[in-house]
Every structure is written in C-alpha cells, then in structure tokens.
Amino acid sequence: MKIGLDIMGGDFAPEAVVLGAIESYQFLSPDQKLVLIGNQEIARKIIRDNHFDENCFEYVHTTEVIGMAEHPTKAIAQKPSSSIGIGFQLLKEGKIDSFASAGNTGAMLVGAMFSVKAIPSVIRPAIAGIVPKLKGGCGIILDVGANADCKPDVLVQFGILGSLMAESLYDIDQPKVGLINIGEEKEKGNLLCQATFPLMAENKQFNFVGNIEGRDLFTDQADVFVCDGFTGNVVLKLAENFYDITLKKGMRDEFFDRFNYEQYGGSPILGVNAPVIIGHGISNPEAIKSMVLLSKNTVESGLIEKIKKAFL
Structure with missing residues (x-):
C-alpha cells in the first residue's frame, strides 16, 4: 500500500x-x-x-x-x-x-x-464529517460542504454512502440513517426534506429511521445524519467550536474532548x-x-x- x-x-x-x-x-x-x-x-x-x-x-x-x-x-x-x-x-x-x-x-x-x-451512478460525491456520541462511539454527518444545494435523490444517495462508511470504517452493524429536519413528523421541513423523506423510507439499501432533529445529533437516535452541504457545514463547524469553548473556559470533559478535530484527521470524499x-x-x-x-x-x-x- x-x-x-x-x-x-x-x-x-x-x-x-x-x-x-x-x-x-x-x-x-x-x-x-x-x-x-x-x-x-x-x-x-x-x-x-x-x-x-x-x-x-x-x-x-x-x-x-x-x-x-x-x-x-x-x-x-x-x-x-x-x-x-x-x-x-x-x-x-x-x-x-x-x-x-x-x-x-x-x-x-x-x-x-x-x-x-x-463513481458511475453517483450523482454528487459528498464530504463526510464525524460527530461524537454521548454514550461513546461516533456518528457520520454528510454532506458537510461539497454540495450547498441538493435534490432529493442526491440526499438518498448520501444515505447509502454514509451507511457504507459507518459499516466499513467504524464497524457499525446496520447503521441507522436519519434525515436532519426541524421535526420528527414526516410532513415537517422545507420542500427538500418533504420530498426526500418518502424516497428514503422506500429505499432498501440502508436502515432509515426517519427525521432527526438537531438535538439528536449526539445521541444514539441515528448513526448517519443526512443533510445538504450548507446545513452540514454549519452544524459541523458549530460542533467543532464546542471543543475550543471548553478550552477557553478551562473545562475538561471527556465528551467535549472528542470534538477535537485532531482525533479524526480529515474527511473522506465519498x-x-x-x-x-x-x-x-x-x-x-x-x-x-x-x-x-x-x-x-x-x-x-x-x-x-x-x-x-x-x-x-
């Protein structure tokens, strides 16, 4: 190699x-x-x-x-x-x-x-980011910046890409895939999320668990969090800033220490x-x-x- x-x-x-x-x-x-x-x-x-x-x-x-x-x-x-x-x-x-x-x-x-x-049939490659979970382990969020605007079928493909990454790199069996939205109900969200939800629900290539709210990002509600690159980039950079804030406040906490980007090194283009x-x-x-x-x-x-x- x-x-x-x-x-x-x-x-x-x-x-x-x-x-x-x-x-x-x-x-x-x-x-x-x-x-x-x-x-x-x-x-x-x-x-x-x-x-x-x-x-x-x-x-x-x-x-x-x-x-x-x-x-x-x-x-x-x-x-x-x-x-x-x-x-x-x-x-x-x-x-x-x-x-x-x-x-x-x-x-x-x-x-x-x-x-x-x-890769043939991949509409838009995505950049994947890592977020730590409260109970240990990590979740994957994508896209985090490659595609600021997306269409529903692109988000469905992100679900496939993220699920495969979770299985292959982090040994997560049947990773739970969630769609980041402003509410749990399938009718919630903007036009993009409303159109994406039924497509993800019908897809058999990943384990779709429904809409995921921002408060669920660091929980076990899902292992893969799907969103457009604009939303993902804002979320990831906000999450990364938690670590800097704890340092400035003189706080040491095992969970927030896992927000340190040094541990993950980078993001793959999937x-x-x-x-x-x-x-x-x-x-x-x-x-x-x-x-x-x-x-x-x-x-x-x-x-x-x-x-x-x-x-x-």
Whole structure:
C-alpha cells in the first residue's frame, strides 16, 4: 500500500505535515509506505533535524503549491505540477492507493472529480464529517460542504454512502440513517426534506429511521445524519467550536474532548473512484497523523469497492 501525502498543503505546512508523517510511521506495517509529495529538500531536512531516518519515506518532488485562497478550478488547470495536481495524477495512474491533503479544499474536490472522477451512478460525491456520541462511539454527518444545494435523490444517495462508511470504517452493524429536519413528523421541513423523506423510507439499501432533529445529533437516535452541504457545514463547524469553548473556559470533559478535530484527521470524499481525504487547514502533526491513519483504514476496508458495488 502506498499512501500519498501532500506536504505543502495546510496553514503550517510543510513542517507540521512532515512531523505528522514521522508520527504516523510507527503505525504502518512494512508493506505500507508513505509517499511525501512536495519540496523534497525541505522534507528531508525536517526529517533529519528530528533525528529520523529519511529513507523511511518515498518522495515525489515539486515546489509548486496551490494556495488556500486560489480559485480551485483555475488552480487545478493552471498548476498541474502543484503538490495537489501531482498527487491526483499519481492516484489516477495507480501509483498511490490514496491521497490526502490539508490544503485547498475546493482544489481537492475539483481534483478528485477531474482525475479519478465520480463513481458511475453517483450523482454528487459528498464530504463526510464525524460527530461524537454521548454514550461513546461516533456518528457520520454528510454532506458537510461539497454540495450547498441538493435534490432529493442526491440526499438518498448520501444515505447509502454514509451507511457504507459507518459499516466499513467504524464497524457499525446496520447503521441507522436519519434525515436532519426541524421535526420528527414526516410532513415537517422545507420542500427538500418533504420530498426526500418518502424516497428514503422506500429505499432498501440502508436502515432509515426517519427525521432527526438537531438535538439528536449526539445521541444514539441515528448513526448517519443526512443533510445538504450548507446545513452540514454549519452544524459541523458549530460542533467543532464546542471543543475550543471548553478550552477557553478551562473545562475538561471527556465528551467535549472528542470534538477535537485532531482525533479524526480529515474527511473522506465519498463517491469518487479512489480514497481521497481532506484535512483541516489548521492541521498540526497530531491531525496529520490521524489523516494518514484514516487513509490507511479507508484503503484496508475496501470502502471504495463496496460503494462501486452498491451503485452498480
């Protein structure tokens, strides 16, 4: 297995990314290799300065970077030699088995769609986020930003994608799928939710449990929470802020500690033909390590092949 890692993406790159790669190395087996994509000279120096063996990694050299504020589509087209551009080229050619970056989120989405492309029959790929549960474990919420506006059939597909992720990566048997809404009754909600509910209820590819309200997000009411990307992004960022608030208030609580993004590392793009992981722009070494391990687990679980089979 070869895990591609963009060492130039993120607010604290390349140092934080390379240090994260070093931290993740001990969790990889001998047949699992990290491929560092970016400025090779800088990467090797950081590794040597931290008294680590630079021969533990493979390197693909480039100095070109897609900035966080650059227009995604233009940057992908105009910078094929960027660390993100090269990463997707290697993924498309099968030279790496997964690709992860804490860089420009839009460029990662566009790059995935232009290179490995969406799985046939998947209307719109989604970004999945993780939310902790009060009684332990976690739930999956999608979409969290790839699709601000959705149609009912797209939300139904998110139910399939989220259910497969819950089964494959988190060993949840027959995950409960809920539709985020403003009430439990099937008649509630905006036009999108009203039209989506009967379609999800009729679908036999996942275990639909009905509408889920915001107050149910951290409970066992559901394992997969489906919504459009606008709603999901607002919910996820609000949830992530809980952890920052507890730190500022001097509070320590095991539940709120699990809101720390470092534990999850990143979010997979579900519905494309290869494992692609998007990390937080503010990722530190611990978050990068988690992102590498998520990449490894995604490949090992065979999630992409399971999604392809589900959409045949």
